[in-house]
Amino acid sequence: MSGAKAIPIILARQLASCVAMPILLVDVEGNLIFYNEAAETLMGQRFEETGEIPAEEWNRMVTVADENRVPLADDERPMRAALLQRRPVSRRIWTRRGDRPWRQVQVTAFPLVGAEDRLLGAMNIFWEVR
């Protein structure tokens, strides 16, 4: 079977499905492979409708900016940074999908590292700043 997910990724999805915080999961290439119900509000669409979203499309869909609303380079996006640097990243950002209103969120992204130090993806948790 191609595309079989590693157990930590499956368990991360199961955890995300059971909690109320918005959570996104990306694979090692940065493809968005799951987001939970709470994150559907931020995404504006249900996961069942979009399915997995390739990294390039995902980066185009959502603009991520710093606290001054200056767009972040791809590698500075918290999720991407967590993958590239293999460390947790936590920062406050502005995010916007298409021409919808900006939303300010606090995001914590951390890499999922499996046995034998294998990078599997990253989990990203959002708290909306109100």
Added chain:
Amino acid sequence: MRVTLWGTRGSLPTPGTDTFAYGGNTSCVAVQGYEGTLLVLDAGTGIRTMGATIGAEVRRVDVLLSHLHMDHIQGLGFFPPLYRPGVEVHIWGPVSTKLSLRTRLMRYLSPPLFPVGLRELPSELHLHEVPADDLRIGEFRIDAALVCHPGATVGYRITDLRGKVLTYLPDHEPALGDATFPSRTPEWTSGAALAEGSDLLIHDSQYTADEYPGRIGWGHSSMRHALDFGKLTGARHVVPFHHDPGHCDAELDRLLGAAIAEAKPSYRVTPGREGTTFTL
């Protein structure tokens, strides 16, 4: 390949007159290839009687451990080939993020829990950690992957030269966190890649549907989950396995019969009983 069940009980050896039919020994399955390769899946208490059938002419045995919970290693110290000089015994087990397989096994195979240490065994002992790439043992190709069960646990997919497939998932909770299991696609289901299209699937079926909600996260499946998993993965023959120590023969007959009647599987189901042999 010929697959023989030597121990089908989960969690705790359960000897007694009321468990005689399904058996009271904990997990152990022997896989004999047509070219002579011998694999032993898990080292529960069933491995003692299984080991007694291995003749002195056998010079290599491979023991594949799904994980290191006690019911899967308790019989290891009673495995006769370990005490035969010159016999190669290869033990394969799941990789851990912290301790080597040797260190973890020595916790059991050393005083005060066991009188003989690993270092004292006269056989030629080789320890290997899985998953491993392109693993072949004799005539078998072995695919191992981590599966959903507390602690590092793997399932095995064993393919012979004829393309026949045995999948062994004795301790497995694919329904964890999925209240409507099996609601997700196979690629999002623990163990599904290992079990896809198996000719024989030996799968955890420890609980009844009523018992499972009180044991979520303990790493096991209900009988219905096992049957649904078989359907999801396209298995041709499913063997419910790892029976709860609290279920006697009469209860297992009734509970498994009811689960099968409810699930109406399109594939064959043979409840795991000690001594049963399957030929693939």
